[in-house]
Amino acid sequence: MSKRGWLLLLAVGVIWGVPYLLIKIAVGQVSPVTVVFVRTALGALLLLPFALRGGGLRVLRGHWPAVLGFAALEIVGPWILLSNAEQTLTSSTTGLLVATVPIAAVVLGRIVGDRRPVAAVRWVGLLVGLGGVALLLGPGAAADDPWAVTQVLLAALGYATAPIIADRGLRDVPAIPLTATCLGITALVYLPFLVAGGRQPWPETDAVLALVALGAVCTALAFVLFFRLIVEVGAARSTLVAYLNPVVAVTLGALVLDEPLTWTIAGATALILLGSAAASRRGGDESDPSRPGAEPATATEPATIDDITVARTATDDEAPVPHAP
Structure with missing residues (x-):
């Protein structure tokens, strides 16, 4: 992998x-609805020039049912669930629970009719990952709010389901126009709830900066960098960023918010990451040679939603897929 590829990988992770x-x-100062609305509205606005350059809404013609379903499961539902959950859960616990997406994908694949053989290592990974979740939820663990935990796991389920819609109804759709549209749809969904909530006190500087960073850096910039990463190193290799996300979440929670970094959390981190990596591994009998796999895209070829689907399902011995929380 090139130096540019490594830099992009580190940046996105x-x-x-x-x-x-x-x-x-x-969420310590504004409502979860405000968090989601500001983030998605700002992200959509900043991605709009890139989306227009990529064909705008024209490229989504004939795909609107799939677009709406994908938006609901990838952004509309998960982002409000995560924001609600973080009113009581620590940021590190939330990040770790979201890392269970590949584990949910194994089970979901069986439910939706995927009858390809599942390698034993993936079932072992599922059990190991669930052991990490159980460690987080056990006596004396950080996750002591069952409803908050349920919301995060529902968000993870949405993240695991959205690629199925993308694979079946959005292949070859340019990724940035789709992302900008989904962000805009989400902002429109939550605008009436924001208005109905009435006027809120202006938050302090740290919350304002957090909201701006969420929309500008963690949404708009992150998606642009992720799609460039796919072009640079290929869809499958881009999934390596998933190894970094939970580690960064746990580290920042401890350093910035003084969240406890206990042996329980360290053990859960190891189990969930190892379990997710194993659960997302595909053996040779499961691979589909017709899919792009680990082959990098060409420099002139824009990333499509099919590239993202490949990244989300992972191939052979690649890491679990990243998600924009």
Whole structure:
């Protein structure tokens, strides 16, 4: 991998590990609805020039049912659930629970009719990852709010389901126009709830900066960098950023918010990462040679949603998929 590829990989991995911290700061002063609206509206606005350059809404013609379903499961639902959950959960615990997405994907694949053989290592990974979740939820652990934990796991389920819609209805759709549209749809969904909530006190500087960073850096910039990463190193290799996200979330929670970094959390981190990596591993009998796999895209070829789907499902021995929390 080139030096540019490594730099992009590190940048995206770190940037997508930061939102848990920023959400925690923001929800201390503004409502979860405000967090989601500001983030998505700002992100959509900043991505608009790139989206227009990529064909705008024209490229989504004939795909609107899939676009709406993808937006609901990838952004509309998960981002409000995560913001609600972080009113009580620590940012590090939230980041770790979201890292269970590949584990949910194994189970979901069986439910939706994927009958390809599942390698034993993936079932072992599922059990190991669930052991990490159990460690987080056990006596004396950090996750002591069952409803908050449920919300994060529901968000993870949405993240695991959205690629199925993308794979079946959005292949070859340019990724940036789709992302900008989904962000705009989410902002419109939550605008009436924001208005109905009435006027809120202006938050302090740290919350304002957190909201701006969520929209500008962790959403707009992160998606642009992620798509460039795919072009640079290929869809499958881009999934390596998922190893960084939970580690960054746990580290920042401890350093910035003084969240406890206990042996329980360290053990849960190891189990969830190892379990997710194993659960997302595909053996030779499961691979699909017709898919792009680990082949990098050409420099002139824009990333499509099919590239993102490949990244989300991972191939052969690549890492679990990243998500924009």
